[in-house]
Amino acid sequence: MRTEHILHGFANRDLRDKLAASVLRLHDEPKKASSQVRRLLHRLHVHGLVAKIPRSRGWRVTVFGHRVMGTVLKLRQRDFPCLYPIAA
Secondary structure (H helix, E strand, C coil): CCHHHCCCCECHHHHHHHHHCCCCCCCCCHHHHHHHHHHHHHHHHHCCCEEECCCCCCEEECHHHHHHHHHHHHHHHHHCCCCHHHHC
16 A cells, blocks of 8 residues: 555565565565465455566555555554553
8 A cells, every 4th residue: 555556556675675574474485475476466366455467476456456455554553552452
């Protein structure tokens, strides 16, 4: 959903770099981390949230994906902040 990926899409490497710094734990070995991200991309593709850019290694978020992920982010910001202090 980052704006830098709207024009040219994103690749497995881009997601690995972003996910390494997030809550999601990737494997320490680069090949295994790449496989983890590949499986995540496949799941998103099966659900219609991302699509492969033909003749490249890139992916792009579909219109349906923007709609769904935007709604999820909005709900998370609106409804879940009240649950964060309870969980902590």
